[in-house]
Amino acid sequence: MSSQVLNELETRGLIYQCTDHPGLARLLESGPQTFYIGFDPTADSLHIGSLIPIIVMMHFQRAGHRPIAILGGGTAMVGDPSGKTEMRQMLTPEQIAANGRGIASQLARFLDFGSGGCRLINNADWLAELKYVDFLREIGRHFSVNRMLTAESYRQRLETGLSFIEFNYMLLQAYDFHVLCRDENCRLQMGGQDQWGNIVAGIDLIRRTQSRETFGVTFPLLTTANGEKFGKTAGGAVWLSAEKTPVLDFYQFWRNCEDHDIEKLLSFFTFLPLDEVRALGQLQDRDINRAKEILAYEVTALVHGHEAAATAFKTAVSRFGSADPEQKIPTSSRIRELGTAGAVAMPTLKLGKDELTAGISLVELFIRAGLGKSKGQVRRLIEQGGAYLNEKRIAADRQLVEADFKDGRLVIKSGKKRFYQVVLR
RNA sequence: GGAGAGGUUCCCGAGUGGUCAAAGGGAACAGACUGUAAAUCUGUCGGCGGAAGCCUUCGAAGGUUCAAAUCCUUCCCUCCCCA
Numbered sequence: 425m426s427s428q429v430l431n432e433l434e435t436r437g438l439i440y441q442c443t444d445h446p447g448l449a450r451l452l453e454s455g456p457q458t459f460y461i462g463f464d465p466t467a468d469s470l471h472i473g474s475l476i477p478i479i480v481m482m483h484f485q486r487a488g489h490r491p492i493a494i495l496g497g498g499t500a501m502v503g504d505p506s507g508k509t510e511m512r513q514m515l516t517p518e519q520i521a522a523n524g525r526g527i528a529s530q531l532a533r534f535l536d537f538g539s540g541g542c543r544l545i546n547n548a549d550w551l552a553e554l555k556y557v558d559f560l561r562e563i564g565r566h567f568s569v570n571r572m573l574t575a576e577s578y579r580q581r582l583e584t585g586l587s588f589i590e591f592n593y594m595l596l597q598a599y600d601f602h603v604l605c606r607d608e609n610c611r612l613q614m615g616g617q618d619q620w621g622n623i624v625a626g627i628d629l630i631r632r633t634q635s636r637e638t639f640g641v642t643f644p645l646l647t648t649a650n651g652e653k654f655g656k657t658a659g660g661a662v663w664l665s666a667e668k669t670p671v672l673d674f675y676q677f678w679r680n681c682e683d684h685d686i687e688k689l690l691s692f693f694t695f696l697p698l699d700e701v702r703a704l705g706q707l708q709d710r711d712i713n714r715a716k717e718i719l720a721y722e723v724t725a726l727v728h729g730h731e732a733a734a735t736a737f738k739t740a741v742s743r744f745g746s747a748d749p750e751q752k753i754p755t756s757s758r759i760r761e762l763g764t765a766g767a768v769a770m771p772t773l774k775l776g777k778d779e780l781t782a783g784i785s786l787v788e789l790f791i792r793a794g795l796g797k798s799k800g801q802v803r804r805l806i807e808q809g810g811a812y813l814n815e816k817r818i819a820a821d822r823q824l825v826e827a828d829f830k831d832g833r834l835v836i837k838s839g840k841k842r843f844y845q846v847v848l849r
Numbered sequence: 850g851g852a853g854a855g856g857u858u859c860c861c862g863a864g865u866g867g868u869c870a871a872a873g874g875g876a877a878c879a880g881a882c883u884g885u886a887a888a889u890c891u892g893u894c895g896g897c898g899g900a901a902g903c904c905u906u907c908g909a910a911g912g913u914u915c916a917a918a919u920c921c922u923u924c925c926c927u928c929c930c931c932a
Contacts (some may be wrong), residue, residue, distance in 0.1 A: 474930080572852065583928095584927085584928080585927060585928060613856085637932090676885080680885060680886075681886080682886060682887060683884095683886050683887065684886090684887075686886095694874075706931085707903075710883095710885070710886095711884095712884080713884060713885080713886080716886080717887085724926045740885080742901070743885085744885050745885085747884085747885095796878095797895075798895085798897085799896085799898090800894095800896070800897080801878080801893095801894085804878085804879080804892095804893055804894080805879065805893095807879090807892095807893085808878090808879045808880060808892065808893070809879070809880060810878080810879040811879090838879085839878075839879060839880090840879095840885070842887060
């Protein structure tokens with residue numbers, strides 16, 4: 425019964441590797457199990473790369489299993505070399521602590537931390553106090569350097585350089601699993617595809633120290649249909665924090681995904697039933713835009729809530745039109761409750777009347793709104809015909825005048841997709 | 850500890866005294882075409898300036914020179930061979 429979740433994830437394509445599929449299925453069927461996924465506090469917010477682990481945890485929690493989210497306060501002190509081509513900058517303990525607080529509060533949005541629910545544990549609790557010599561004798565002796573060097577994650581780094589501190593990361597993560605298995609009876613660790621080596625190291629360690637069998641699952645690395653890294657946009661990573669990635673930008677990120685990715689993204693990032701996901705993925709030509717709206721709404725609602733997602737949807741529709749105004753395409757998503765009318769939330773910049781009187785050029789206005797980084801860049805934008813004021817192409821830079829405002833507001837655009845409302849007050 | 854190679858603009862990567870804000874590619878941004886997609890084509894791509902030009906940039910700090918990313922000195926870091 426409880427192993428159904430495994431099939432579900434498998435069908436959704438969320439499982440890349442599994443140490444022992446039949447064995448894990450039996451374990452899950454035998455009753456609620458404790459499992460864990462680690463999140464290293466390398467930034468003060470999670471980004472959409474962490475969304476897959478989170479969603480997998482949600483699937484498991486819904487199926488009745490008990491998640492542990494490990495906050496990697498200890499492991500972040502060392503830095504995971506897996507999947508990276510060079511050493512990450514070392515974080516100070518203060519940064520790590522601050523980042524940890526940000527991430528912990530975000531996780532609470534997705535997982536039920538009520539009694540008997542998900543638990544958040546910081547691995548600094550045990551890693552920070554380790555005695556080096558004791559650790560080497562008890563744990564280090566179980567690791568074969570020869571074997572570690574054959575791990576894919578290290579092999580890559582052997583070409584560009586790997587410091588001893590990073591080389592140790594695998595032992596620390598393996599030790600985490602060992603501790604959780606011993607103290608919490610946690611027998612399953614999951615993680616991204618680049619975590620395979622670390623996870624297997626933990627399983628081996630536990631077999632040797634506790635003679636117990638444990639399991640590991642990895643998720644596929646997310647790339648676009650072009651094989652590019654997924655989750656990057658003009659402003660860098662797509663963050664889950666509205667301060668770092670405004671809700672509308674977040675919505676637009678999903679809305680602008682590539683055609684070829686739509687079915688995979690719906691499958692990975694939404695909880696819509698699989699047959700519906702498939703149906704949406706089959707849509708052709710412009711109809712596929714409805715699937716993108718649904719994707720964008722669903723993921724935004726998951727991260728920022730229904731209200732914020734609804735507003736983002738309506739705002740986008742007011743700018744770009746609706747992909748399915750007559751609601752011909754069936755969906756179970758709550759998006760169908762949304763009409764196209766209603767509150768829109770344009771990104772807004774407030775401009776004082778005195779500033780207008782003092783004189784401000786269009787170029788400066790674009791920079792103020794964040795639609796350009798430097799005057800030169802905005803000038804180039806104007807030259808190339810990508811700058812708009814109230815839907816009219818700007819021919820040349822000039823001073824802003826009060827007549828540019830209608831009812832105290834105006835809209836500026838960079839290209840076709842980035843826009844900002846300026847309100848005079 | 851000794852020998853060698855190297856650190857270039859967001860990334861990769863040319864450049865080895867002036868013609869270098871620095872080839873080429875990628876990413877990014879804009880335009881055309883479209884469906885707020887992809888592919889393709891075009892343009893842009895350090896900052897300030899209308900422009901001439903000025904300022905900042907080639908690991909760091911000094912020095913040589915009319916002139917340095919390019920030469921010298923010291924330092925830091927990475928790779929690699931030997932011990």
